[in-house]
Amino acid sequence: MKTATKTGKNAKKHDITYVNNNGYEKLSPADDKAMEIIGKLYINFLGAGKTEREAHDEGVRLLETAGFRDLLQFEKGSAKLAPGDRVYKSCAGKTLMAVIIGKKPLEAGMQIVGAHTDAPRIDIKQNPLYEAGDMALLDTHYYGGIKKYQWVTIPLALHGVFVKPDGKKITVTIGEDPSDPVLCITDLLPHLAADQNKKTLAEGIEGENLDVVTGSRPVSEKGRKEKIKHNILRLLYEKYGVTESDFLSAELELVPADKPREAGLDRSMVLGYGQDDRVCAYAGLKALIDLKGVPEYTSVVLLCDKEEIGSVGATGMASNFFENTSAELVNLTSDGYSELTLKRALGNSWMISADVNALFDPLYAGVSEKKNSALLNHGVCLTKYGGARGKSGSSDANAEFVAQIRRIFDKAGVIWQTGELGKVDQGGGGTIAWLMARYGMQVVDCGVGLLSMHAPMELAGKLDIYMAYKAYLAFLRDGRK
Ligand code: MN
Ligand code: MN
Secondary structure (H helix, E strand, O other): OEEOOOOOOHHHOOOOEEOOOOHHHOOOHHHHHHHHHHHHHHHHHHHHOOOHHHHHHHHHHHHHHOOOEEHHHHHHOOOOOOOOOEEEEEEOOOEEEEEEOOOOOHHHOEEEEEEEOOOOEEEEEEEEEEEEOOEEEEEEEEEOOOOHHHHOOOOEEEEEEEEOOOOOEEEEEEOOOOOOOOEEOOOOOHHHOHHHHHOOHHHHOOHHHOOEEEEOOOOOOOOOOOHHHHHHHHHHHHHHOOOHHHHHHEEEEEEEOOOOEEEOOOOOEEEEOOHHHHHHHHHHHHHHHHOOOOOOOEEEEEEEEOHHHOOOOOOEOOOOHHHHHHHHHHHHHOOOOOHHHHHHHHHOOEEEEOOOEEEOOHHHHHHOOHHHOEOOOOOEEEEOOOEEOOOEOOOOOOHHHHHHHHHHHHHOOOOEEEOOOOOOOOOEEOOOHHHHHOOOOEEEEEEOEEEOOOOOOEEEEHHHHHHHHHHHHHHHHOOOO
């Protein structure tokens, strides 16, 4: 909200100061109602997709329900794509690209919202099972940037797949149903923690000590060694038909077993695991699904894997999946593929890199510079640049592009704010923005602010979540108007 000041003749007519107010002060009754609906749908999505694979599958389910068809059908057939057609393409069951073909040729560029669906977690090693102290444990290797001390002594659920050499895939979900058992990583009791207490927070819990207790009951079999471990293998074999060597080709992830839910006595927030970045992923996906009619420019939503470990790998944003799929779109929307058309389509695109940012936390005010920090429920957060130190590694959006985004958001009644990730020289972080900027397209970061980012349970404001949805919808629907 802007406030007029009294100085100067023209100043009277114009708002000349910028004030970042709480979003509830300007939230319309209609938006208030829609916010509660989106909030509930988002909580369902967050609970249904606790891994990148599950978020992908839930995304495909929502897309297919909304009339999106698998692009593979078109790639194999002779039918072309026409304006208004809704398609999606999957990459290895983890990364997803959803598209609505626009009125303009692809050459004019696309409107892209790109988020990621992987989240920090604890992965099971390839040869994980061992017995010690009359317990069976699974050895782990954490994924992404975690504060290790946060992941001990909390209920954990095991999600993932075993894949047999013949290709048979066995899906595992243990710890989500209220009748399921959960797993847990132990920590030292305070009585014996004198040495541990002298260590720093980073060193107090070591990576190799994040092994998860998996069982404690031996099989009753004479002459059998490691009876507790054997009992776990027996249970796994009986339930899933897997043997110890099947861990070699498995992807099993430990995630917090708790469900996402409303938080605060006023229910103004959402507490849940994996909101970085499934909150922006859902807001983007929902915006594309809700887009009515035929957009001017081809609208794209990307839900990527592997962002938390540098976007590498076949399913990460650094792979050619997006470019290859764009080539297919060029081919299917024109008389034939041309590399020049593809390059123009990419270079003329506009993108919102939809990732979370840190919210100002009054308990740790010292790490932030308040007037350039995002505040809870002050709206979706636009971040011109990230990076570390002297903006190192930052994509730093052009002022001209930021101005376009301002206009689109303001016109659509989006409540938004700006926010940097902490004080200068305090740390830093990055998103997939720079990987898309390589094509010469205009990219800016814009997403929901979080408290306790990367913790087992992250906190987000409902107003911010809803405003991300509204912002992405305006960006995709209104194109560049
Ligand atoms: Mn993120
Ligand atoms: Mn992250």
